[in-house]
Each structure stands twice: as structure tokens, then as C-alpha cells.
Amino acid sequence: MKRVIRILISYALALVLVIVSMNCSFVNIKADEQVYLSVSKSNSWESEGKYYAQFNLTITNNSSKNLQDWTINISKSGGEISQSWCCFVSDLGNSYELKPESYNKEIKAGENISNVGLIMSFPAETSNINASISPVFETEVKESPNIKEEDSNKEETKSQESVEVTEEINAGDEVETEEIDENLANAALVASRCFLSYADAPVIAIRACYDYMIVLNTEPKEEQETIAEAAVTAAQTASEFATDGDVESINTANNANDDNNAYEVSKDNEPVIEDSNPEAVEDNEPVTSVAGNKNIPTGRLRVSGTKLVDASGNVVQLRGVSSHGLSWFPEYVNESAMASLKADFGINVFRIAMYPREYAGYLTGGDKETLKAKIDEGVRAAANQGLYVIIDWHVLNYNPNEIKDEAISFFNEMSMKYAGYDNVIYEICNEPVGADWASQIKPYAESVIATIRANDPNALVIVGTNTWSQDVDAVVGNEIDDANVCYSLHFYAATHKDNIQNKLRYAINNGVPVFVSECSICDASGNGGIDYASANSWLELLNSLDVSYIAWSLCNKAETSALINSSCSKTSGWSEEDYSDAGKWFMQAIKNQ
Structure with a gap:
């Protein structure tokens, strides 16, 4: 492991970092290697003084290098x-340093990322922040995964720096094997799932995994087979260390796929049990069905005024999770979990x-048929359990028109x-983000809904609103001409308070049916502390208005x-102890209605 670190340090010395300050505008970082950083303020409010x-934040790589x-x-x-x-944030005293997550650190030539965001507090109103970016351009590594002495004189890297490797590690060498294995075991927590999740292991494991991957290979899309094999090896090592309590055992059987496929964690085949009893749930006796009961007791839902009603006209408030x-946590979508x-x-x-667009998403390398x-x-x-189910096209942080054709194709297939x-x-x-309701989201929705209606005239449709589905007030007076549509509002209780609640009240008071299709009781990042007071305030409001809500995640x-x-x-x-604090709160909130 020390040798790996020395190699990484050698590479780091060869990197050229270009830093330019910016102030809420596009900035050309360097003429011959154009990297643009832009910052836009999308929302603001006052609270407690x-x-x-x-x-x-948007980073655009207009250079010829990755x-x-x-x-x-x-x-x-x-x-x-x-x-x-x-992103990961570090407090440096007079400034903050932002480092990428595992899934957005690489930006291909000619591409951009726009999923990084911040909420900052100030003593007075402000319209901008001062920022600078240090891009690290791709460095070509010539060593094979099994780095050997004879490979040390290969071609120079893209930075014109060659790295000489004079050591050789063989299976029988006595060189801190336990340390290497432990690091591999930690890396396996991410490596075996890095194609499935947001690398939810501890930060140190994320860094260890990606350090390992950089040395192994700097072109992961072209060498995915090698990385997949390494992940399996590391996962096997992790299983050996599971008994010491530091590393969780992982059941992996990853296969190398082409660029159109995602990496999957396989599971043992489960018995098919139809006509299951939802009250009798045993973790070792999964309830799985392939039949599917198309009809549930309450029938189709439809919009009536600002409320949902069932087939008998009874008001329904949907409450669920x-x-x-799907690409990262597919194992939780099963009938046993729903029961x-x-x-x-x-x-x-x-x-x-x-x-659709995130790592291993439906349009970005995920196995479409598996998804x-x-x-x-x-x-x-869900049908077998008498539950409604939402098929969510999880557009996140961009204008949905960017993938409009793909959305139409997807919903045509689903609705048929x-x-x-x-x-x-x-x-x-x-x-959606950066998409005006009247000129962008509404026309998109009309096109997609027309496709759905051609196959299913009666299905309930939920349409997102701009600024992470917070601007439901923009729909007032400009609703879609369809009687069975709701408009989504999302909130995270520790961040979104009176100003977003007022948008909900305004929409409802003006006849717009609102559906809270995602919410939680922490901050907008999905992390941080829980604000129980705000959460309870939101719950009281939703219940008073019969607004449906879904807990994330x-x-x-x-x-x-x-x-x-x-x-x-x-x-x-699960037992009650298996649920998180958020899980326990939602359990009480939902079942006490």
C-alpha cells in the first residue's frame, strides 16, 4: 500500500493545477484548456435573522482532455x-474547499456536471459568492494492474512525466500483506458497489477505492472488465475480514459488461410465493411474485378538486416511501420489503x-432490461400487496427537455x-432545475402526458416543478389541460420551512392539486441533523390539506x-432497531393517521 501511495504522490507532482477566481459568471480558466465554472443563485429566504x-455550481470542460x-x-x-x-466540504478557516463525490469527479472533454449545490447563510442579503476551481487533467498511467519492474520504462505520461517503479510485488512477498488486505477490504465496500450507488461507504473507503482504481487504470470506461475483476477480488477479501467487525460482508458476483450495461450485485434465486400474507413477513422467507394482481380494492385514483379520490369517490391521502x-439499491424493491x-x-x-442520467442510470450505462x-x-x-406504485423518471438538477425524446419512449413503453x-x-x-414552468416544463409534460394518454387515458400523472420541485406556485393559473394531473412539491424539513409551506398553501388555495412525492426531515442534502419541529409542522399541514406524501428513501x-x-x-x-431515526419518525407519522 505504501508503494501505491508513493506512485500516487509521483503522479500528483506531475499535475498542473490552474486556479482562477470567479464571481457568479462563466470564467475561462485557461485559453488552451478551457474549463468553465459558473455559480447561479436559484433560491433565497430569510430565517431567524x-x-x-x-x-x-456548473463545471464545464471545454478542453480536449478529460x-x-x-x-x-x-x-x-x-x-x-x-x-x-x-461534494465533500472542508472548512479551511477563511474559505471552504469542495471536493467531488466518487460519481462526479471525472468530467469528459466537452461535457459538464451541474449537480453540485450549496446553501449558505449570510448576515445580510447577497447575490454572489467568490469561487475558484483547480482542475486536474487526466494523466495517462502505463503500468498494468500487476505493476512490475520491467514496466517502469514505458512511455511518458500525458504530463510528460514518467514514473519509475523499481519494486515488484508477488503473492509470496512479505510486504505488509495485512495492511494491503485491509485497505482492499475497505475499498471493496465501494468497489463492489461503485457502479450501483453513490459510494455510500465511509469517506476513507471511497478515497481508498478510487486511489486503487487510479493506479489500476485511468480509463475506467475502456477497462471496465479489469476494474470489475478487481472489485470482485477485493470483495472476496472483504468477506474474509467481515468477522472482525470492521468490514461488512458483501455477496458479489459482478460480471464485466459492455458500456451499455451496469454492474450488478447478484442475489440467490428466491422462491415464488403467490397469494402471500402481508402480515407474516420473515426475512428468510421472501415474498416474491411474478403474477401480479392488476386490481386493488380501492381502484384507480383520480383528481377531484385539490384532492385524490378512489373509485368510490372517497378521499385518499397516499402515504408511503x-x-x-434502482441502479444502486435494487435489492430493496421486493415484495417482502413492501409487506x-x-x-x-x-x-x-x-x-x-x-x-436517467446519473452513473449507471437508464440512459448512462445502466442495463435497461434489468432496470x-x-x-x-x-x-x-405493490399490486399484490394492495399498494399504489409510482414509476418515477428521476430527473435531477436539469431541464427535462434535455432528455424529452427518451422520456417519451420510456413512458410509452411503461403506459402500454x-x-x-x-x-x-x-x-x-x-x-427539474433551470426550467421555467410555462416555457419549459409545461410543454415537456404535455408531450409526455399525450404519449401516456394514448395508452392509458385514466392513469394519475405527477408533474415536477422547477427548483427541485419547490415552485409549485408557478402552476397557478397555468395548469395542464388534463383532469388527472397533480403537481409535485418536495421539501426537506431542516431546510425548507415557511417559504415553501406558503407555496403549498397558495397552490392549494388556488385549486392546484399538489402531491409531495419526496420529502424528509433532515436538510436538503439528504444528510445533516433532523429538525423535528419543522417536520411536525409539515406533517400537520399535509394532513390538514389531505396532501399525499412520500418519504425518501x-x-x-x-x-x-x-x-x-x-x-x-x-x-x-426489519425490527424497530433496524430503522434509522428518520425511519422511526416516518413510521409513526404514517401509521398514526
């Missing part, structure tokens, strides 16, 4: 970061989140397949909003 502003890594420096200037997402991304949540929480709806099969399992399982199912609801754009990711404790590996049959 402080001014809060939400900033969205970015391997990046660092952003934010000057404090009297402000403090209260929330962040899609959402999966995390457990129905028994423990009293849910009547389950949301299936399909990310659609998981949706099918979820739809049928599930036209006969009473329980299926379609959510056509989760959290069913997984054991190491963040506050995950409903399952990160130490729990069960995918159904």
Missing part, C-alpha cells in the same frame, strides 16, 4: 455553508426511482405495459434520510 441563499479530478474553493466573505450536496436509485413497510408503517404507496425488470417486479409486488393496472401512477420529471445509505440504519443489511423483515 439570517439570509439564506441556494447556489448551483478532467480526472477537481477542487473548488469558496471564500467565506462572512457566509457559512449550512448544506451541500454532491420511495426507493433510492414489511405495510405492516410496520401502514404505507399505501411505494415509489420506484429510476435515475425495467426491477420496475416490473415492483409494480406487481401497465395500462390495465389499477395501481400504477406516473411521475414524469422528479426535480428506502436504503441503508450512510445518510440521515435513509430509512434503514447503515449497519443493517436486511432488505425486509
Whole structure:
């Protein structure tokens, strides 16, 4: 491991970091290697004597080289970061340093990322922040995965620096094998799932994994087979160390796939049990069905005024949970899990989140057939349990028109397949950003809904609103000409308070049906502390207006909003101790209605 670190240090010395300050505008970092950083303020509010502003950061790589890594420096200037997402934040005293997550550190030539965001507090109103970026351009590594002495004289790297390796590690060498194995075991927690999740292991494991991957290979998309094999080896090592309590045992059987496929964690085949009893849930006796009962007792839902009603005209408030991304936590979308949540929480709806553009997403390398099969399992399982189910096209941080054609194709297939199912609801754009309601989101929604209506005239449709589905007030007076549409509002109680609640009241008071298709009781990053007072205020408001709501999210990711404790590996049959603090709050909130 020390040799690996020395190699990485050698590479680091060869990197050229270019830093340019910017002030809420596009800035050309360097003429021959153009990297642009822009910051825009998308939202602001006042609370308890402080001014809060939400900033969205976009990094655009217009150079001819790939970015391997990046660092952003934010000057404090009297402000403090209260929330962040899609980055790691370090307090340097007079400034903050932002480092990427595992999934957004690499930016290909000609591409950009726009999923990094901050909420900062200031003593007075402000419209900008001072930021600088340090891009790290790709460095070519010539060593093979088994680094050997004879490889040390290969071609120079792209930075014209050659790295000489004079040591050789063989299986029989006595060189800190326990340390190497432990680091591999930690790395395996991420390596075996890095194609499935937001690398939810501890930060040190994330760094260890990616250090290992950089040395192994700097072109992961071209060498995925090698990385997959290394991940399996590391996962096997992790299993050997599971008994010491430091590393969780992982059951992996990753296969190398081409660029159009995601890496999957395989599971043992489970017995098919139809006509299951939802009250009798045993973790070792999974409830799985392939049949699917298309008809649930309450029938199709429809909009009546600002409320949802069932087939008999009774007012229905849907209360349930959402999966995390199907590519990363598919194991939680199963009938046993739904039966457990129905028994423990009293849910009547389950949301299936399909990310289109994130890592291993539906449009970015995910195995489409596997993902659609998981949706099918979820739809049928929910129907068998008498639950409604939302198929969520999880647009996140961009204009949905960027993937409009793909969305139309997806929902054409889904609505054709599930036209006969009473329980299926379609959510056509989760959290748009940078998209005006009238000129962008509404026309997009009209096109997608027309496709759905051609196959299923009666399905309930949920449409997202701008600024992470916070601007539901913009719909007032400009609703879609469709009688069975709701408009989504999302909140995270520790961040979104009176100003977002007022948007909800305004929309409802003006006849706009609102559906809270995602919420939690922590801050907007999905992490941080829980604000119980704000959470209870939101719950009281939702119940008073019969507004449906969905808790984010069913997984054991190491963040506050995950409903399952990160130490729990069960995918159904949970005890109360297995639920996180957020999970316990939602359990009480939902079942006490």
C-alpha cells in the first residue's frame, strides 16, 4: 500500500493545477484548456435573522482532455455553508474547499456536471459568492494492474512525466500483506458497489477505492472488465475480514459488461410465493411474485378538486416511501420489503426511482432490461400487496427537455405495459432545475402526458416543478389541460420551512392539486441533523390539506434520510432497531393517521 501511495504522490507532482477566481459568471480558466465554472443563485429566504441563499455550481470542460479530478474553493466573505450536496466540504478557516463525490469527479472533454449545490447563510442579503476551481487533467498511467519492474520504462505520461517503479510485488512477498488486505477490504465496500450507488461507504473507503482504481487504470470506461475483476477480488477479501467487525460482508458476483450495461450485485434465486400474507413477513422467507394482481380494492385514483379520490369517490391521502436509485439499491424493491413497510408503517404507496442520467442510470450505462425488470417486479409486488406504485423518471438538477425524446419512449413503453393496472401512477420529471414552468416544463409534460394518454387515458400523472420541485406556485393559473394531473412539491424539513409551506398553501388555495412525492426531515442534502419541529409542522399541514406524501428513501445509505440504519443489511423483515431515526419518525407519522 505504501508503494501505491508513493506512485500516487509521483503522479500528483506531475499535475498542473490552474486556479482562477470567479464571481457568479462563466470564467475561462485557461485559453488552451478551457474549463468553465459558473455559480447561479436559484433560491433565497430569510430565517431567524439570517439570509439564506441556494447556489448551483456548473463545471464545464471545454478542453480536449478529460478532467480526472477537481477542487473548488469558496471564500467565506462572512457566509457559512449550512448544506451541500454532491461534494465533500472542508472548512479551511477563511474559505471552504469542495471536493467531488466518487460519481462526479471525472468530467469528459466537452461535457459538464451541474449537480453540485450549496446553501449558505449570510448576515445580510447577497447575490454572489467568490469561487475558484483547480482542475486536474487526466494523466495517462502505463503500468498494468500487476505493476512490475520491467514496466517502469514505458512511455511518458500525458504530463510528460514518467514514473519509475523499481519494486515488484508477488503473492509470496512479505510486504505488509495485512495492511494491503485491509485497505482492499475497505475499498471493496465501494468497489463492489461503485457502479450501483453513490459510494455510500465511509469517506476513507471511497478515497481508498478510487486511489486503487487510479493506479489500476485511468480509463475506467475502456477497462471496465479489469476494474470489475478487481472489485470482485477485493470483495472476496472483504468477506474474509467481515468477522472482525470492521468490514461488512458483501455477496458479489459482478460480471464485466459492455458500456451499455451496469454492474450488478447478484442475489440467490428466491422462491415464488403467490397469494402471500402481508402480515407474516420473515426475512428468510421472501415474498416474491411474478403474477401480479392488476386490481386493488380501492381502484384507480383520480383528481377531484385539490384532492385524490378512489373509485368510490372517497378521499385518499397516499402515504408511503420511495426507493433510492434502482441502479444502486435494487435489492430493496421486493415484495417482502413492501409487506414489511405495510405492516410496520401502514404505507399505501411505494415509489420506484429510476435515475436517467446519473452513473449507471437508464440512459448512462445502466442495463435497461434489468432496470425495467426491477420496475416490473415492483409494480406487481405493490399490486399484490394492495399498494399504489409510482414509476418515477428521476430527473435531477436539469431541464427535462434535455432528455424529452427518451422520456417519451420510456413512458410509452411503461403506459402500454401497465395500462390495465389499477395501481400504477406516473411521475414524469422528479426535480427539474433551470426550467421555467410555462416555457419549459409545461410543454415537456404535455408531450409526455399525450404519449401516456394514448395508452392509458385514466392513469394519475405527477408533474415536477422547477427548483427541485419547490415552485409549485408557478402552476397557478397555468395548469395542464388534463383532469388527472397533480403537481409535485418536495421539501426537506431542516431546510425548507415557511417559504415553501406558503407555496403549498397558495397552490392549494388556488385549486392546484399538489402531491409531495419526496420529502424528509433532515436538510436538503439528504444528510445533516433532523429538525423535528419543522417536520411536525409539515406533517400537520399535509394532513390538514389531505396532501399525499412520500418519504425518501428506502436504503441503508450512510445518510440521515435513509430509512434503514447503515449497519443493517436486511432488505425486509426489519425490527424497530433496524430503522434509522428518520425511519422511526416516518413510521409513526404514517401509521398514526
